[in-house]
Amino acid sequence: MHVPDGFFDAPTSVATGVVAAAGVGVALRKARAELDDRTAPMAGLVAAFVFAGQMINFPVGAGTSGHLLGGALAAVLVGPWTGALCVSVVLLVQALFMADGGLTALGTNITLMALVGAFVGYGVFRLVLAVLPKRLGSVPVAAALGALVSVPTAAAAFTLLFAIGGTADVATGKVLAAMVGWHLVIGIGEAVITGLVVSAVITSRPDLVHGARGVRGRRAPLLTEEVPA
Amino acid sequence: MKTRTFLLAGLLAALLIAGVASYYASSHPDGLEYVAGKTGFLDSADEEPVSTDSPFADYETSGVDNARLGGGLAGVAGVLLTLVIGGGLFRVLRRREEPTTVDAG
Incomplete structure (x- = not known):
């Protein structure tokens, strides 16, 4: 969903740049509470993993593809504020070094994929987890549903920006239907990948999953594992 | 699994995904690009976007003709750049524990 240079007019790009800067600014302060000596290296790994995951486009039919956005995944693994920063770093590297996503659209892309992706994903994750049984097996399911909702929501947010400051004269309803429709399908891929990755991390190191805190495990931690105090 | 083992396994997975598996990824346009083409706003993208003259533009490596x-x-460069920038940022932001704590990882 990387927006290139030119899709949006200058005022809209500046406005999303301000939103992104404010969001990242708050995240830089709030992430401190999520990061310690144990979780900081994990957060670096999550950012690197999201970069890798975004390179894998999967076909979704009719000559279209989608790839992981990773906001929900990162938020569940390392917390929403740190997760938003993870995706922001990925988008920065992509814009600076890979020519993926326009430099003038970096604020737009951070707003859509890092902020909307991580916070909508994490919000839905929390809501779903609250109604599921309190055990570790519920965490990947809730993460997958958060991921599923986050993608079409980001697509809808794109369309809102397009209606406000899109440089092309195309009916908003047409863009909304196509964007949300296709990204609902891509969201299924996002859900599957997110569920599998969260499940794999929970299997080996449940203590490293931010979203699994306070959820009772089905087995006692091994003596060789580090247990949070 | 020890923390160090876990982190190294995760990094290896990321490097393999970006460095090897990415070659087999779908080359179809992504959702946004497809919708932009179908509904008619793809042409509103700048023909000459702001360039950083990176050697890895468009996930290729300048001077290397072999696509794979x-x-x-x-991909490997992107993973490592993300790891260094992200890891450095999170290291600076983290709450430091008491210096007496021994890292078992």
Whole structure:
């Protein structure tokens, strides 16, 4: 969903740049509470993993593809504020070094994929987890549903920006239907990948999953594992 | 699994995904690009976007003609750049524990 240079007019790009800067600014302060000596290296790994995951486009039919956005995944693994920063770093590297996503659209892309992706994903994750049984097996399911909702929501947010400051004269309803429709399908891929990755991390190191805190495990931690105090 | 083992396994997975598996990814346009083409606003993208003259632009490696090798190198470079920038940022932001704590990882 990387927006290139030119899709949006200058005022809209500046406005999303301000939103992104404010969001990242708050995240830089709030992430401190999520990061310690144990979780900081994990957060670096999550950012690197999201970069890798975004390179894998999967076909979704009719000559279209989608790839992981990773906001929900990162938020569940390392917390929403740190997760938003993870995706922001990925988008920065992509814009600076890979020519993926326009430099003038970096604020737009951070707003859509890092902020909307991580916070909508994490919000839905929390809501779903609250109604599921309190055990570790519920965490990947809730993460997958958060991921599923986050993608079409980001697509809808794109369309809102397009209606406000899109440089092309195309009916908003047409863009909304196509964007949300296709990204609902891509969201299924996002859900599957997110569920599998969260499940794999929970299997080996449940203590490293931010979203699994306070959820009772089905087995006692091994003596060789580090247990949070 | 020890923390160090876990982190190294995760990094290896990321490097393999970006460096090797990415070659087999779908080359179809992504959702946004497809919708932009279908509904008619793809042309509103700048023909000459702001460039940073990166050697890894478009997930290729300048000077490397082999698509598999060039794409893999760009993927590995991207993973490592993200790891260094992200890891450095999170290291600076983290709450430091008491210096008496011994890291078992």
